[in-house]
Amino acid sequence: MGQPARRETILRVLITLDATPLLGTRTGIGRYVDRLVSHLPDAVARSGADATIRVTTWTARGGRIPALPAGVRQVGPRVPARLLRECWRRWDAPPVEVLTGRTDVFHGTNFVSPPTRRAREVLTVHDLTYALHAGTVTAASLQYRELVPRALARGAHVLTPTAAVAAAVREHYGLTEDRVTPTLLGVDAPWFDAVPASGRWLDERGLPEEFLLFVGSLDPRKNLPRLLEAYARARRDHPGTPDLVLAGPAGREERLAATPGVHLTGWLADADLRALVAAARALVLPSLDEGFGLPVLEAFATGRPAVVSAVPALLEVGGPHAFAAPPEDVDALAGALVQALRAPDDAEAVAARRAWAGRFTWQACADRTLDAYLAR
Template sequence: MTRSGLLLVDQLVRPVSGGIGVYITGVLQGLDQLGMDRNLALLTSRTSAHIGPSSWLGTHVQTPLDYRLQQRLWDFGWGVPRGNWSFYHAFSLGGPLLRMDMPQAVAVYDLLFRSEQETFPPRARAWHERRFAQVVASNARVVTLATETGKLLVEAGVAAERIAIIPPGVDHVPPADTVATAKLLDDLGIAGRYLMVLGTVEPRKNLPRILKAYQHYRATAFDPVPLVIVGPKGWGPEIVPPRGAFIVGSVSSGVVAGLLARALALVYVPLQEGFGLPVIEALAAAVPVVTAANIPAARFGGLGVEPKDVDAIAQAMEQITSDDPLRSQLVTQGLLAVEGLSWVVAAQQHLRLWEELTA
């Protein structure tokens, strides 16, 4: 195959790139490690941000408008880039409409805009519905991260033969920035270990219930530990942390790695998720996890809880902080479970998909 593809990676230039940004960057990392040719063009709206590993980045196709205005034009079928590419791959539902005269693939990570409607603003929910309807009506291949989501896509009208399941890697976490991490914890007044929450602060991450559970845990535990909440602010009401909990906002990836390394456990209990990257990031860092039992990443290990059961979350916090043998067992199981998750493997699966598109 002549790998002359146009890849939509616009999520990388958004203010909050989230898990999609991690996935895109990981696949680019894997392609870089494979040492493939440089005939892939990366499409984004206007930005001054750096994208992708510079060692392989061939062409950056950049629109003249920022992402808000550009997406509106794309929604009307305007501003579609022109070029001699053999396929188009969108790493999100955004970007140009799927009317381009070439083989296409699009990533659909979840259907939360249907299953958890209250966690989306009305306009965003309507936009996702319109874009997903276009995907269903097209002949595009559909990439998703987990078999659970693949089944939901089939139920929603996507033919099973159009779906490719490509799980993420976990070898993207950088070395810990120990100096910056120590300073942050010192500024917070945290000398020992703590529970950690990682993810965008928005309604579907279930933070109000997690904080209520933490209050219950703190009120009943013999020696409660602090709770450190890490992640960018998304949409939704302001969250006021209770005593013992600290919201630190966005930090560098090196500080995230440093905070994980010093955490007693990760608490990741979203209402629902297309995968749940923080779970495998924590397990790969030898950190045990309290996780929502209904998300795909829960199969890799951790204490599973029902995300709307505050008492269950509180009990899991108490159990994971007080039971040393349990934490050790969860760490061992988690390390074994995530061992094969590699971005090179994910990149190879994308290459095979693109070969099928252009065969």
């Protein structure tokens, strides 16, 4: 489903990606771009194509990206992203070649595809929150309502993180199937080797030994207020419900610490986050909308179950191992929390979750992405 058309294979291809999401604090999109850039050189080698990978960034500060893979170099001048977006929102100028030099393919990795003179435009649309849940996004994200259609009108090929988002994009924009390719994301290998945090480690941080875990931000899309309400109901109706731990940006919001049964982690290094997830009774991701939901697969890789909202992408990624509830139904969400706590957690159940997560790899993501670059 969604396989890019394989017509004439282009040889000697110069491919440039927008790597701006690699600057500053890494979000989920930043992790996607990092893994994609890291795995594309091997994808090129596997394909036998004669292709060169480059990256560029849109920033007035001229941010340099350290530790790029061998053979990948950074190109382009210092240019403010805000200025470029404003130009591209109004006009098909400046073309990307003015900024990066000649390129055969340009991949806008984060909703924004610049106009080109001749290069093939490839655009990742991670979700349709900006169009379907406009009240939950920033003013900058609302610009996608203009920038994405302009790119599509120029013929950009769309990549999405799930088949669910691919179907939604086709329906929303009236695109044919061959213009949209799902490139499912992957799980980093260290998640499969994560060792649960010890009782001592948890105690030193003021965290309980038994807990449910939310990893995310205060972004309205993450639906944290309803989760807190659902957790309070589960705690009221089912004595013995373990405490709720908040990690990620939400885990640094001190105002949430006064909520009964709720604990904050503060900032965590990646290894510490993996240990925390591995020690949880279950992960909870009740988002109003998601394009993929990587924390769900990461929890599965450690063997832990997950509670998700019943939105298409999370149902796709969670498969048979997630407990789902409508994101706006607090009672149903409370019920899903209780279900997850009562779910089988023997060696067979743990192995099944790990096996499901193992189906999603960054190698496959890079291969599918390269196919989209080279298709004509």
